[in-house]
Amino acid sequence: MAERFRHVAIVGKHQAPGIRPVLEEIAQFLCASGLDVSLEADTALNTGLTGYDALSHEELGRACDLAVVIGGDGTMLGFAREMAPYGIPLLGINQGRLGFITDIPIERWRESLAPVLAGDYEVEPRAMLEGEVWRDGEVIYTGLALNDVVVSRGATAGMVELKIEVGEQFVANMRADGLIVASPTGSTAYALSAGGPILHPSIAGWLLVPIAPHTLSNRPIVLPDLGEVRLEIVAGRDASVNFDMQSLASLLHGDTITVRRSQHQVRFLHPQGWSYYATLRRKLRWYL
Structure with missing residues (x-):
């Protein structure tokens, strides 16, 4: 039986022009539907919206049972990472450009949101x-990512050399501009731009995608999401690692990045009839 909701969090891309009227309209709609509404603190502060509780991420996680995210995929990535430990389902309304994970068009939010609220x-x-x-x-840094973990060369330096291990097995030493470890969600992000394949979100796997490798035989690999991927910095100056939008710069030779499947999941809600393939068709313009 579908979950019915009581308390909804609203977070928006507050830098986007004209977003305040949209946020206010959605908040009023939710209130009129009999739900309690709270705003993410930065959203409230930067839009000047009043009349609703402005809560921190932790407070939203403890109080709310649904989050409505208005913006682009970047807005969703940051908020999803914060909400993952609380298990709150997320619904994305797209006011950005591509919108693979904020997939409800802004002009159709009302007709999409109403049935979701009804279960x-x-x-x-x-x-x-x-x-x-x-x-x-x-351990000098920890991170959580929905899309990918990216090891990159320094801005002015040459290639980075990485020793790659999967589980207890050595894979290769690779020289490249970097390497992407991507989830199925991240397969339509940076990994796609770097020449990786698209993975359906239900596949229990991840991608290793080289970025401009020195040897053209270094190709993307699809791996089961079991065990651990280890990337050791062998050579290269000023390398950095990025967990979605969280970065650590100036890695040293001998530093090791370990990546594994998180115990947390993100739960996205979609209107009935939603199709992943329709999203790909629309966003990637697979038209006849």
């Missing part, structure tokens, strides 16, 4: 990545 929706779980950066036997 008529589909739930789509998405796997997440987590990992650490190790230096001299100690």
Whole structure:
């Protein structure tokens, strides 16, 4: 039986021009539907919306049972990562450009949101990545990602050389501009731009995608999402690692990045009839 909701969090891309009237209209709609509404604190502060509780991410996670995210995929990525430990389902209304995970068009929010509130929706779980950066036997950084973990060369330096291990097995030493470890969700992000394949979100796997490799035989690999991927910095100056939008710069030789499947998932809600293939067709313009 579909979950019915009581308390909805609203988060918006507050830098977007003209977003305040949209946020206010959605908040009023939710209130008129008999729901409690709270705003994410930065959204409230930067739009000047009043009349609703402005809560931190932790407070939203503890109080709310649904989050409506208005913006682009970047807005959703950041908020989804914050909400993952609380298991709150997310519904994305797209006011950005591509919108693979904020997939409801802004002009259709009302007709899409109403049936979801009535309990008529589909739930789509998405796997997440987590990992650490190790230096001299100690963890110096931890991160959580919905899209990808990216190791990149320095801005002015040459290629980075990485030692790649999967589980207990050595894979290769690779020289490239970087390497992407992507979830199925991330397969339509940076990994796609770097020449990787698209993975359906239900596939229990991830991608290793080289970025401009020195050797053209270094190709993307699809892996089962079991065990751990280890990337050791062998050579290259000022390399960095990025967990979605969280970065650590100036990695040193010998630093190791470990990546594995997170215990957390993100749950996206979609109106009945939603299709992943229709999203790909629309966003990638697969038209006849």
